[in-house]
Amino acid sequence: MTESKDTKTQMRAVAARLFAERGYYGVSLANIAAELGLTKQALIHHFATKDRLYAEVLTGVSNRISQLSDATGATPEAQLESFFDGFCAYAISHPTDTRLLLRELLDNKHSTGQQGADWYLEPFLRGLIRRLQATSRWRDAPDPQALAICYQLLGALSYFVASQAALKQIIGAAHYSELQDIFPGEFRRTLRALL
Amino acid sequence: MTESKDTKTQMRAVAARLFAERGYYGVSLANIAAELGLTKQALIHHFATKDRLYAEVLTGVSNRISQLSDATGATPEAQLESFFDGFCAYAISHPTDTRLLLRELLDNKHSTGQQGADWYLEPFLRGLIRRLQATSRWRDAPDPQALAICYQLLGALSYFVASQAALKQIIGAAHYSELQDIFPGEFRRTLRALL
DNA sequence: GCGAGCACTTACCGACTGGTAAGTAAGCGC
DNA sequence: GCGCTTACTTACCAGTCGGTAAGTGCTCGC
Numbered sequence: 001m002t003e004s005k006d007t008k009t010q011m012r013a014v015a016a017r018l019f020a021e022r023g024y025y026g027v028s029l030a031n032i033a034a035e036l037g038l039t040k041q042a043l044i045h046h047f048a049t050k051d052r053l054y055a056e057v058l059t060g061v062s063n064r065i066s067q068l069s070d071a072t073g074a075t076p077e078a079q080l081e082s083f084f085d086g087f088c089a090y091a092i093s094h095p096t097d098t099r100l101l102l103r104e105l106l107d108n109k110h111s112t113g114q115q116g117a118d119w120y121l122e123p124f125l126r127g128l129i130r131r132l133q134a135t136s137r138w139r140d141a142p143d144p145q146a147l148a149i150c151y152q153l154l155g156a157l158s159y160f161v162a163s164q165a166a167l168k169q170i171i172g173a174a175h176y177s178e179l180q181d182i183f184p185g186e187f188r189r190t191l192r193a194l195l
Numbered sequence: 196m197t198e199s200k201d202t203k204t205q206m207r208a209v210a211a212r213l214f215a216e217r218g219y220y221g222v223s224l225a226n227i228a229a230e231l232g233l234t235k236q237a238l239i240h241h242f243a244t245k246d247r248l249y250a251e252v253l254t255g256v257s258n259r260i261s262q263l264s265d266a267t268g269a270t271p272e273a274q275l276e277s278f279f280d281g282f283c284a285y286a287i288s289h290p291t292d293t294r295l296l297l298r299e300l301l302d303n304k305h306s307t308g309q310q311g312a313d314w315y316l317e318p319f320l321r322g323l324i325r326r327l328q329a330t331s332r333w334r335d336a337p338d339p340q341a342l343a344i345c346y347q348l349l350g351a352l353s354y355f356v357a358s359q360a361a362l363k364q365i366i367g368a369a370h371y372s373e374l375q376d377i378f379p380g381e382f383r384r385t386l387r388a389l390l
Numbered sequence: 391g392c393g394a395g396c397a398c399t400t401a402c403c404g405a406c407t408g409g410t411a412a413g414t415a416a417g418c419g420c
Numbered sequence: 421g422c423g424c425t426t427a428c429t430t431a432c433c434a435g436t437c438g439g440t441a442a443g444t445g446c447t448c449g450c
Contacts, residue, residue, distance in 0.1 A: 001364070001433095007398095009398080020304065021222060022220070023218050023221070023301070023302070024220060024221070024222035025217070025221040026218070026219070026220040026302070028436075028437065028438080029438065029439090030436080030437085038399090039397075039398075039400085040352070040400070040437095040438080040439090041399065041400085041439090041440095042295040042397075042398055044438080044439065044440090045396095045397070045398065045399095046397090048439095049438075049439080050438065050439090056238065067354045068201065072295050074413060075283070076355075083364065086441095089370075099301060101299060102297070102354075102437085105302060105354075105358050105361050106218075106298060106357055107217065107218070107221070107366065108360040108361045114290060116307075124363050125365070143370075143418080144370060144373050144374045144377055145372060145377060147366070147380065148355075148374060148377060148378050148381040148382075149342070149385075150382060151355050151358070152351035152352075152354075152355065152381065152382065152385055154354060155350045155352070155353065155354025155355055156346075156347035156348070156350045156351045156354075157345075158341065158353055158354055159297075159300075159346065159349060159350025159351075160302055160343075160347065160350055160355055162300065163346070165284060165303040166300050166303045166316070169303065170316070170317050170320070171342070174281075175339060177293050178339050179339045179343060181344060182339055182340060182343060183343050186344060186347065187343075187347065189389075190344075190347055190385070190388075190389060193385075193388035193389055194384075194385060194388055202427080202428095223404080223406075223407065223408080224407085224409090225407085225408095225410065233428075233429095234428075234429065235407095235408080235431085236407090236409090236410095236428075236429070236430085237427075237428055239408085239409065239410090240426090240428065241427090241429080243409095244408080244409080245408065246409095265419090350432065
């Protein structure tokens with residue numbers, strides 16, 4: 001009983017890691033169970049279906065992201081900066097979440113069954129666009145233009161974080177950790193260059 | 196015989212589209228064959244294994260990308276701009292390739308079996324970094340910093356193109372086509388802001 | 391101390407996976 | 421017209437997929 005919730009959260013955690021690494025179809029219930037030292041039926045006992053387990057994993061990501069939205073700052077520019085700083089820190093410290101979101105974006109329509117597609121992304125994007133349009137430079141920018149700018153920033157960040165494994169292999173772990181150290185600063189420079 | 200090569204290229208094309216949409220494990224040989232109106236054994240006849248078919252698909256992408264590398268321009272800045280213009284046009288007109296590359300980056304190490312990981316990406320990245328370091332602003336930039344900047348640009352572009360399906364669903368096909376029209380200009384603005 | 395409920399297992403299931411073996415039909419050199 | 425190659429098929433395989441059914445054993449209320 002007291003073990004139960006821990007087991008369940010551990011299941012979610014292992015599943016999240018594997019789904020992030022290999023994708024929904026690249027991971028079987030048996031794979032996840034093996035890492036937990038259990039049988040796949042233990043997973044089915046707790047989550048009923050693979051889809052439901054995946055949905056719970058995504059819900060976790062979504063919740064963590066939506067907690068990010070409250071950024072502070074005197075000017076709209078400072079608010080945007082603070083927001084992206086938070087998002088950047090979150091993305092780098094939660095590469096699994098970032099990879100899951102990117103996969104979700106690629107696969108599209110998998111979703112949690114709750115909605116059509118990117119239920120988690122839409123309000124997030126809308127908030128971003130609104131914030132951008134509050135700045136003096138982009139006050140009159142039409143929605144598509146604001147979206148294009150936000151999307152580039154999101155992409156610049158997500159692509160980097162999601163490439164972690166590949167980059168480590170290309171440039172080596174040591175160089176990668178150096179890269180990871182300077183990246184937030186470089187990302188901030190990009191943001192400022194666009195404000 | 197005369198049909199043969201066409202059949203084979205058509206197989207590659209259909210496989211590329213499906214792999215791009217659903218990923219390696221999300222597509223079976225039977226799925227691909229069904230779209231071609233053939234049996235999966237026809238695919239095995241031409242490519243021996245699923246892995247080999249996938250490798251040929253990736254090789255096609257790699258070839259198309261490497262043809263992109265020769266950009267012209269008087270100054271290094273102009274060369275970089277011309278290069279990214281070409282890459283932007285390529286990415287937008289070949290969303291399947293872009294998605295395949297992004298998936299490859301996420302899955303890592305799948306590769307073609309030819310090399311460890313991102314054989315296609317490494318020389319590409321190296322060329323980009325060299326070009327960036329030829330500009331007056333980044334002449335003294337250390338490799339990690341130059342890489343961080345290039346990676347952000349690559350990410351800004353790839354993320355947008357790969358999100359095509361998701362974005363269409365969120366903002367509607369009409370708004371998306373508008374977005375697609377203005378994106379290259381916005382991307383160019385980002386590039387210039389960083390040069 | 392006993393029944394209830396929970397966590398989890400073993401034993402299956404039909405559907406599907408990538409892949410092999412063997413064959414069929416058509417085209418071509420000679 | 422014969423033999424060989426190419427393009428593909430049907431038939432089949434062992435293994436794995438997600439999921440069901442029916443337990444087993446442990447804990448806790450009472």
